[in-house]
Amino acid sequence: MFRLHANDPLAPKAMNMLEESGLFEVTQEHLDKEELLKIIPDIEFLVVRSATKVTADILKAGTKLKVVGRAGVGLDNVDVSTAKELGIRVYNTPGANAISAAELTIGLLIALMRQIPRGTNGLKEGKWEKKKLKGHEIYGKTLGLIGFGAIGREVAKRALAFGMHVVAFDPYVENTDLDVELTKSVDDVLAKADVVSLHVPLTPRTLHILGEKEIEKMKDGAVIINAARGGVLDEQALYDALIAGKLAGAALDVFEVEPPVDELRRKLLGLPNVVATPHIGASTYEGQERVGIEMAKKLIEVAKE
Numbered sequence: 601m602f603r604l605h606a607n608d609p610l611a612p613k614a615m616n617m618l619e620e621s622g623l624f625e626v627t628q629e630h631l632d633k634e635e636l637l638k639i640i641p642d643i644e645f646l647v648v649r650s651a652t653k654v655t656a657d658i659l660k661a662g663t664k665l666k667v668v669g670r671a672g673v674g675l676d677n678v679d680v681s682t683a684k685e686l687g688i689r690v691y692n693t694p695g696a697n698a699i700s701a702a703e704l705t706i707g708l709l710i711a712l713m714r715q716i717p718r719g720t721n722g723l724k725e726g727k728w729e730k731k732k733l734k735g736h737e738i739y740g741k742t743l744g745l746i747g748f749g750a751i752g753r754e755v756a757k758r759a760l761a762f763g764m765h766v767v768a769f770d771p772y773v774e775n776t777d778l779d780v781e782l783t784k785s786v787d788d789v790l791a792k793a794d795v796v797s798l799h800v801p802l803t804p805r806t807l808h809i810l811g812e813k814e815i816e817k818m819k820d821g822a823v824i825i826n827a828a829r830g831g832v833l834d835e836q837a838l839y840d841a842l843i844a845g846k847l848a849g850a851a852l853d854v855f856e857v858e859p860p861v862d863e864l865r866r867k868l869l870g871l872p873n874v875v876a877t878p879h880i881g882a883s884t885y886e887g888q889e890r891v892g893i894e895m896a897k898k899l900i901e902v903a904k905e
């Protein structure tokens with residue numbers, strides 16, 4: 601029996617699969633870093649989602665650690681290179697939450713273009729702001745995707761169904777069956793798009809992939825959506841561009857500081873043309889179940905090796 605600790609919760613079906621496999625002695629509880637460091641020397645399989653930061657010191661203290669399972673796709677919370685050095689295998693669940701993240705992206709886009717949150721808040725305060733809430737159609741607009749992986753493609757399919765034109769840049773994607781124009785550079789996307797949506801992982805190369813210089817190259821009055829990771833968008837540059845009127849709005853599910861309680865993020869969230877959600881892209885019952893089951897299957901497979 602391997603000792604498996606799920607430091608972030610997995611869907612109940614997935615936890616049952618792990619327990620019923622008979623391969624693991626399972627514990628599930630969110631421990632903070634200090635507490636995790638205390639138990640990690642006895643753990644062989646560590647399972648996390650995005651809340652746990654699997655840093656080098658945790659990995660080094662995990663002298664029996666064989667596997668880190670990241671239920672989800674982004675590996676920015678796991679020190680993958682240290683894990684590799686230590687011979688600890690890292691698995692994620694690519695694609696399993698792509699539909700959830702893509703649906704939220706489209707939801708954010710329409711919420712922003714039609715000012716749905718403002719309409720809701722106004723009504724709840726007893727205000728009938730019909731005249732102030734004239735919006736824009738997304739039909740006929742150009743959506744520019746930076747990153748055309750699992751989520752980018754699901755966003756593209758949905759945007760095409762709404763009658764949008766879609767352009768995308770991804771250095772690792774050369775062709776697609778979808779009616780999407782693949783461009784040669786980020787700049788090509790910036791020049792064409794009315795809406796720029798980010799779908800890249802956070803890595804040293806994608807840090808602030810959309811910053812001051814890039815925003816300058818966007819169309820006047822364009823909008824930005826970030827449901828990828830805080831850090832791929834420079835939020836100071838975004839704030840400045842919104843204040844200057846260069847951009848018409850932004851919709852954000854993720855922030856460089858989470859929760860976004862610092863001064864910059866407070867100011868950003870205070871703008872009327874910013875729509876935001878608290879990092880809920882993957883937070884659906886269906887998505888979490890898919891992610892959890894895929895993770896459980898993978899861990900069972902590895903434990904049987």
Ligand code: NAD
Pocket residue numbers: 673674675694695697698701746747748749750751752769770771772773799800801802805806809827828829853854879880881882883
């Ligand atoms: P994916 O690996 O399928 O796709 C990412 C794509 O980005 C790849 O095709 C890759 O080639 C491309 N890419 C890498 N560097 C690039 C660059 N410099 N310029 C352009 N493209 C580049 O991953 P995915 O499932 O589509 O997820 C994308 C990201 O979305 C994840 O890494 C994660 O950080 C984020 N995400 C957020 C939520 C949320 O809750 N908001 C949920 C799921 C995923």
